Amino acid sequence: xxxxxxxxxxxxxxxxxxxxxxxxxxxxxxxxxxxxxxxxxxxxxxxxxxxxxxxxxxxxxxxxxxxxxxxxxxxxxxxxxxxxxxxxxxxxxxxxxxxxxxxxxxxxxxxxxxxxxxxxxxxxxxxxxxxxxxxxxxxxxxxxxxxxxxxxxxxxxxxxxxxxxxxxxxxxxxxxxxxxxxxxxxxxxxxxxxxxxxxxxx
Numbered sequence: 582x583x584x585x586x587x588x589x590x591x592x593x594x595x596x597x598x599x600x601x602x603x604x605x606x607x608x609x610x611x612x613x614x615x616x617x618x619x620x621x622x623x624x625x626x627x628x629x630x631x632x633x634x635x636x637x638x639x640x641x642x643x644x645x646x647x648x649x650x651x652x653x654x655x656x657x658x659x660x661x662x663x664x665x666x667x668x669x670x671x672x673x674x675x676x677x678x679x680x681x682x683x684x685x686x687x688x689x690x691x692x693x694x695x696x697x698x699x700x701x702x703x704x705x706x707x708x709x710x711x712x713x714x715x716x717x718x719x720x721x722x723x724x725x726x727x728x729x730x731x732x733x734x735x736x737x738x739x740x741x742x743x744x745x746x747x748x749x750x751x752x753x754x755x756x757x758x759x760x761x762x763x764x765x766x767x768x769x770x771x772x773x774x775x776x777x778x779x780x781x782x783x
Contacts, residue, residue, distance in 0.1 A: 598714045599707035606703040606748040613756045617684055625682040629689035633696040634674050641666035673700050686755060695755045702748040706741060713737055
């Protein structure tokens, strides 16, 4: 019972830290998506999106290559983990493509930056944030005499903070591309706004 009382707040704390990192990176994109209503372009795909999907799949493939190096007995477990990672990559890619199309981001480079850099950074950075928080809790609990770990922890935290700022800047750049593709407003008065003119009476 005492273990559950400790694990529940710890899990909530780690989840809050991971959510904070991901939300900080994707906040410009989330805010723009909320302002944009449903459009007919929400399901639009580009051929270059498949290229970005192939590049995104390199991360789980690299994990499989590193995990299977020198190991043959854990091939089933590694294959299952690889399939789960591939499913996560595909889901994140699909949701990102839908959101980009909804906002009208049509340039392949901007879409690629968001799909290959910003989204993976938000996901992986969120996981690393939770690991970093858990690491400092464990290291403080065991009361190590050597404080060298604190220097490494601060360096890792500063790296994550810099990555968060860089990812958010890239998200702003992608949203700027969506604003550039927006059609100019029509300043001409509509036919409904014009007063009705009666023909002159003879």
